[in-house]
Every structure is written in structure tokens, then in C-alpha cells.
Amino acid sequence: MERATLIVNASAGRRKALQTLVPALMQVLERAGVRSNALLTTAAGEAQSLAADAATSGSDAVFACGGDGTVHEVLQGLVGTTAALGVVPLGTANVFARNLGLALDPVRALQQQLNREPRAISVGEACYATSGSEQKKFFIVMAGAGPDGALVYRLLAGKRSRLGRSAYYGHSLRLFLTRKFPAFRVEYRSNESSEWVERRGVGVICSRVPNLGGIFRRLAMESSATDNKLLLSIVKPPAGIGLPAWFAFSYLTLNAKNPWLEQVRVSEFRCTPLEQNHRIHAELDGEWIGHLPMSARLLPQAVSLLMPPLKREDIPHHGTV
Numbered sequence: 001m002e003r004a005t006l007i008v009n010a011s012a013g014r015r016k017a018l019q020t021l022v023p024a025l026m027q028v029l030e031r032a033g034v035r036s037n038a039l040l041t042t043a044a045g046e047a048q049s050l051a052a053d054a055a056t057s058g059s060d061a062v063f064a065c066g067g068d069g070t071v072h073e074v075l076q077g078l079v080g081t082t083a084a085l086g087v088v089p090l091g092t093a094n095v096f097a098r099n100l101g102l103a104l105d106p107v108r109a110l111q112q113q114l115n116r117e118p119r120a121i122s123v124g125e126a127c128y129a130t131s132g133s134e135q136k137k138f139f140i141v142m143a144g145a146g147p148d149g150a151l152v153y154r155l156l157a158g159k160r161s162r163l164g165r166s167a168y169y170g171h172s173l174r175l176f177l178t179r180k181f182p183a184f185r186v187e188y189r190s191n192e193s194s195e196w197v198e199r200r201g202v203g204v205i206c207s208r209v210p211n212l213g214g215i216f217r218r219l220a221m222e223s224s225a226t227d228n229k230l231l232l233s234i235v236k237p238p239a240g241i242g243l244p245a246w247f248a249f250s251y252l253t254l255n256a257k258n259p260w261l262e263q264v265r266v267s268e269f270r271c272t273p274l275e276q277n278h279r280i281h282a283e284l285d286g287e288w289i290g291h292l293p294m295s296a297r298l299l300p301q302a303v304s305l306l307m308p309p310l311k312r313e314d315i316p317h318h319g320t321v
């Protein structure tokens with residue numbers, strides 16, 4: 001690595017002393033002989049263009065300094081470029097950083113990645129519409145619809161950063177007790193030439209990481225960023241049984257035995273409401289994107305990620321990220 005850019009989301013997580021942290025991060029890079037620059041975002045969404053510009057102007061690595069939302073934005077700017085994605089955890093949940101085995105101390109996490117190698121990984125590509133216009137976005141942690149979409153929508157209005165991860169749990173419980181989750185249509189196929197299979201679900205997640213963190217950590221443990229398929233978890237109706245059963249069975253690591261859950265590895269899937277007035281929330285990497293319909297597919301070898309050197313015994317399909 002010769003040149004690196006740090007893209008810093010000052011609004012991520014709890015308040016941090018960025019005036020001392022950013023120079024400390026740059027010092028780590030410079031001591032390792034890496035020319036660096038740091039850019040602070042001034043608005044939501046800006047990290048995407050900053051990352052794309054950094055990649056085209058010669059950065060070998062672009063570090064998303066923030067939480068999963070910042071990683072998500074930086075990813076949008078890096079897909080299709082040769083610059084490697086790195087992560088400095090400054091967010092609330094930091095799910096992606098945890099799955100990469102990074103320390104939650106930002107300086108330590110950056111030091112760890114200096115010894116890593118860029119390796120191409122596949123990411124999800126989701127299509128949906130906002131205000132009538134088609135949108136396409138990549139995801140690297142997860143895509144979801146139903147309860148988790150409603151959760152991130154609820155968190156948008158709250159003070160998630162100040163309350164930390166406990167906000168996620170409180171809102172999850174409140175949502176479950178107070179909201180109805182109508183069933184929607186879920187269609188998937190395992191490869192481009194196979195038939196579409198149609199199901200009903202009250203919730204869907206497609207996770208690219210095995211550990212979704214905290215109380216969600218066992219919901220999709222079979223996932224992996226190196227998987228060449230998307231692992232789709234479909235929670236069957238009714239929500240009053242399917243959702244608690246999902247938590248209970250996954251807590252006992254018995255997902256495969258849960259009759260209200262279907263887990264299937266697919267190449268693409270699409271979710272559509274059964275009735276026009278059903279507003280079913282959807283999210284990508286913990287960022288609210290609007291309502292169904294949404295479709296998603298796997299984009300092979302889409303981005304370079306700084307990963308630990310491969311060991312002999314590493315099996316691409318089953319390792320953590």
C-alpha cells in the first residue's frame with residue numbers, strides 16, 4: 001500500500017475527539033510508509049463520491065472511518081475500482097468491522113489492516129425505487145425487509161448514536177409488541193437458468209456476514225462474504241410466531257430445525273408487497289432505503305477488501321469474512 005485515503009464520518013457513533021484521532025490515524029499510515037490524506041464528510045451520502053474520487057486519483061486503499069453506514073457509502077464509490085476497502089470502526093454497531101476481526105480501537109484496527117492483503121469479494125446488488133425512480137445500490141453486510149427495515153426506519157427518527165446498541169434492542173422489542181408485520185411475496189432462484197420459487201414471508205434477511213451482532217448475532221450464522229451465493233432467510237407467517245421462533249431457534253443454533261424459517265442459498269431474489277397499501281420497510285447495510293418492492297442479486301468479485309492473508313486450511317465458502 002503506497003497511498004491511502006481516510007474518509008471520516010464525524011457524525012458516526014458517540015462523539016469522539018476527532019481533532020486528535022484523525023492525526024493519530026494518519027501518523028499510523030505515515031510511519032508505515034503510506035502517503036495519506038483524511039477527508040471529513042460534511043453531509044450524509046457524501047462518502048460515496050469522496051471514495052470514488054480517491055480511487056480514481058490513485059489511492060490503493062480507502063478507509064471508511066465510521067459505522068456500517070459509512071462502510072456502505074464508501075463501498076458504493078469503490079465497486080468496480082482497484083482501490084481496496086478498509087474499515088476504521090467509529091460507529092455504533094460496527095457489524096462489518098467486528099466480522100473482519102478488527103479491534104474496536106480505531107488506531108489498533110488501522111494497524112491490523114496494514115498487514116492485510118486486498119482480495120476481491122462478491123457483494124450484493126439491490127434494485128428498488130424511490131419517488132418513482134430506479135435505484136441500484138450495493139450491500140456488503142446485509143439486505144433486509146420487514147422487521148429489520150422497520151427497525152432502521154425507527155432508528156432514523158431516534159437518537160441511536162447517543163444510546164448506542166441498547167437503542168437497537170429497545171426499539172426491536174417495542175416494534176415487535178406494537179406493529180403488525182404483513183406477509184409479502186418472496187421469489188428466489190438458485191441460478192439464472194432455474195425456475196423462480198415463490199414463498200410468503202413476514203421478514204427476509206440476506207446476510208453477507210455470519211455475526212449480525214448483539215442479540216442478532218446468531219440469526220444468520222451460516223453467511224459468509226466469500227460465499228458465491230446469497231444466503232436468504234425467510235421468516236414465515238404469522239409474525240407473532242415466526243419472529244420469536246427465529247430468535248429462539250437461532251439462540252439455540254437450531255435454525256435448520258425451525259419450521260417457521262426457510263434458509264436457502266440463491267443467486268437472486270425479489271420481494272413484493274401482496275397488497276398495494278402494505279408499506280414494508282427495506283434496508284441495506286443498516287440504512288433505510290424505502291419500501292418494497294426490492295430485488296437483489298450477487299455481483300461476483302465486485303470490490304477489493306483488506307483481509308488477513310489466506311492460510312492453507314482456509315476454505316472459501318465457510319470462513320468468516
Ligand SMILES: Nc1ncnc2c1ncn2[C@@H]1O[C@H](COP(=O)(O)OP(=O)(O)OP(=O)(O)O)[C@@H](O)[C@H]1O
Nearest residue numbers: 012013042043044066067068069070091092093094
Ligand atoms: N457529515 C455528516 N453529517 C450527517 N450525517 C452524516 C455525515 N456523514 C455521514 N453521515 C450519515 O451518518 C449516518 C450514520 O453513519 P454510520 O452508520 O457510519 O454510523 P452509526 O450509525 O453510528 O454506526 P453503525 O451503522 O455501525 O451502527 C449514515 O447514514 C451517513 O450517511
